[in-house]
Amino acid sequence: MASEKLTEYELKRLENIRRNDEMLAALKIQSKATELFAAAKRQRVEAKSYNVKSEKKPKTETPVVIRRSLRSRGMPPDSKGLSDDSVDTSKLKDESPTKFKASDKISCPITIAYDEAVSDRPLIEAIMGMSKRETHSRASNGEVFSGSKDGDFLNDKREAGSGVSFHTEKRREDNAWTSLQLQSLTLKAENVARVVPGRITSVRFFPSSNARMIVAGNKFGNVGFWNVDFAGDEGNGIYLYRPHKVPISGILVQEHCLSKIYTSCYDGFIRMMDAENQAFNMVFSSDDSIFSLSQPTNDVNSFYIGEGRGGLSIWDNRVGKCSSKLALHEDRINTIDFNSRNPHIIATGSSDATACTWDLRSINGDQLKVLSTFTHKRAVQSAYFSRSGCTLATTSTDDVIGIYTGANFEDASTIYHYNQTGRWLSSFRAIWGWDDSNIFIGNMKRGVDVVSPVERSRVMTLQSPLMTAIPCRFDAHPYEIGTLAGATSGGQVYMWTTAEDAS
């Protein structure tokens, strides 16, 4: 059945990968060479950046207070604990205009965080335009595909036909393109930008087949948008907001509704930026910090929220209530991921040094029956299913990338990867590329390691003199194969792309 098909698929891939051995070997040599070259000199290039008025610099004002509920601190619910305001008591005078108060339960206005003179109208228009085109192409095509015959908006740097839908592409079981694409991955100067100040904690592409819009959230609660294809006169396509005051832990943009951008935060709130109504609305609030946010692909009203010490809340946005509050882990849940083959299966990665798979159909009170537990020696920073859903990849501070395959992911292997990012960088999280054959993860030498889960080793390292800082957090464009965003602790985003040789 399914498992037989899987092995067949795996075998086929293995065969392909063996065929590409020589090419990969060549790549290794090449990457060694670039490594040496890059190490030789590192220049400081100032590329695109958000607009900052120097008087309004983001001072690191407020001490970061991790929210903890009264319950989890062992206090009765009515006792006076950490009040909402204690998060932002001191030194708020030089704050950005988006005054955040925890008491803003309903909404707060969308405001440019730094340069008020720069209008965000182009952004709103771009988002609304994307949104419109997306629904149009879906309606006319049945399937998501960028016909791009009406590509007036996107200045058509890309050739027609390059916006190949991932969904159609992935059906091709031939992965011969992989090493070719890998080889052609490049970082261009125009694809480097400082999107937010400070450390980026979360980065996301808009799930649009005909645009490249990147959202980044940082340590200070800023959310920055980078319209990579921006071609207007005013500004540079970068827009900065501040819907939160402490680190952003998750960004969510729904494929069918690009005008709603959800952000989760250590402050315990989920807000939705509604580009249509120009507001940051409160969606969800918790007494605990939110560390992770996810959503099943086919249910836009369900939010899976990792909060507090190991809690997972399932929020029904239609009803406006939590349908479940589950106690899954001993420590914070860093990632929540849904399996594409079976939407009832999720994987969680936790600082309690485990990753787990769960069956959502087995909810019983605040308990969920664990399917499998994958144990690391230290905190697990991420646990993501591959595109096909057949493999799970974990990243841990114990310097291991874990690979789990098989019908119940029982077939485990480990790949060594140095993951000691220290205190000033966001932790590394290995993400999957556009099929099951590649994993991308940052390294401490300002490179992007490409790891083959089948070979169980690094097959190449992306490096560029333009990458002046360590890329920690990544997102792969959901529709454009080979378009990869890496985000740094200095607020920069690097968008790697493949050389567009028309095929």
Place this chain on the structure above:
DNA sequence: AATCATCTTACCGTT
């Protein structure tokens, strides 16, 4: 059990 104290770490702005 929980809290505290300490150490690690890289980037950026200022000199």
Place this chain on the structure above:
DNA sequence: AACGGTCCAGATGATT
């Protein structure tokens, strides 16, 4: 080119 500020992640070890 060198230096200081960052500040709450995560581990370890000591103290209640």
